[in-house]
Amino acid sequence: MSLERRISLITLGVADVARSSDFYARLGWTKSSASNDDITFIQLKGTALGLFSRASLAEDAKVENTPSGFSGVTLAYNVSSEIGVDAVVKFVISCGATLVKAPEKVSWGGYSGYVADPDGHLWEIAFNPFFPQDEHGHVVLPD
Missing domain, CATH: 3.10.180.10 (2,3-Dihydroxybiphenyl 1,2-Dioxygenase, domain 1)
Structure with missing residues (x-):
């Protein structure tokens, strides 16, 4: 199976x-x-x-409900450009998210920033030139 x-x-x-x-x-x-x-x-x-x-x-x-510390989980929202990252981060903050890490060029060759929703769940807003998106905005990983 x-x-x-x-x-x-x-x-x-x-x-x-x-x-x-x-x-x-x-x-x-x-x-x-x-x-x-x-x-x-x-x-x-x-x-x-x-x-x-x-x-x-x-x-x-x-399981025990222990809210402190990093959960070890992030969610990602990929966009098709660095300008798109900046725009999405700005929009999400205007909706009530908290900026955790301002968008910047990152070591793996992309551009990303982090925001937290009202409960502290981390969202990475990213442009990854190595993971293109299809016509529906889904990430397409290489084989």
């Missing part, structure tokens, strides 16, 4: 579902009708995003 190379749903554990839902709505991301007061679902291209209480998510997974 092997698994298909896909992720169906990314769920972020958040402190306040309504506050986080409002932040992602300001980005222009629409809440699905499958959402309720306890969880928000947002259809993305090829996957979905869930916003769920961090405490409830930890309880569901039967």
Whole structure:
């Protein structure tokens, strides 16, 4: 057996579902009708995003809810140019994100910056000249 190379749903554990839902709505991301007061679902291209209480998510997974420190996870939003990175970072900050690292040229040959959503989830906004995007904005990795 092997698994298909896909992720169906990314769920972020958040402190306040309504506050986080409002932040992602300001980005222009629409809440699905499958959402309720306890969880928000947002259809993305090829996957979905869930916003769920961090405490409830930890309880569901039967793990301790320890909010301190770096989680070891970042989410990425790739664009097709350095100018695009700057524009997206500026927009996301205007929607309520916090700048973590200003966009800059990076050692691997691209250009990126980091922002945090209201719960501190890190988003890398990046231009990677080695990962072109298809007509739908999906990253195309080399074979």
